[in-house]
Amino acid sequence: MNTEEPEDPQRRRLREHLETILIRTEKAAPWHDEAGRLRSLVNHEGFVPVRTRLAIEDLEFLAGARQEVLTFAELTLRLLDLHQPRDAGGITSDSAHPILRCRSCMWRWPCPTFRAMTESFGGALDALSEPA
Ligand SMILES: [Zn+2]
Secondary structure (H helix, E strand, O other): OOOOOOHHHHHHHHHHHHHHHHHHHHOOOOHHHHHHHHHHOOOOOOOOOOOOOOOOHHHHHHHHHHHHHHHHHHHHHHHHOOOOOOEEOOOOOOOOOOOOEEOOOEOOOHHHHHHHHHHHHHHHHHHHHHOO
């Protein structure tokens, strides 16, 4: 007997959409080093004229990048609001460090969703906290 649930079609479409974004983004050229170089060329009007050759993969990425980053940031903020610790109550031998559980999924804090978020953004957070 097959006890596996058939996959929810909405979940499957969401997964396909996210995989499409992931693949499209991986195909685009990274701009980190070039942006650093161009930053020093910004003129007195606050612009830098750019002549560049863009591959079709870069154009496809750039066409949706702003909206996709906004969507990911909004989603992440919503998840952060949903998954936060609360005192689980009950008796503990260490009253200074009460057992905390996620108020949304009820896993012991830090919950798997919050851990996934910190693992995904951990590198960026470390870079922000490094002294200049
Ligand atoms: Zn949670």
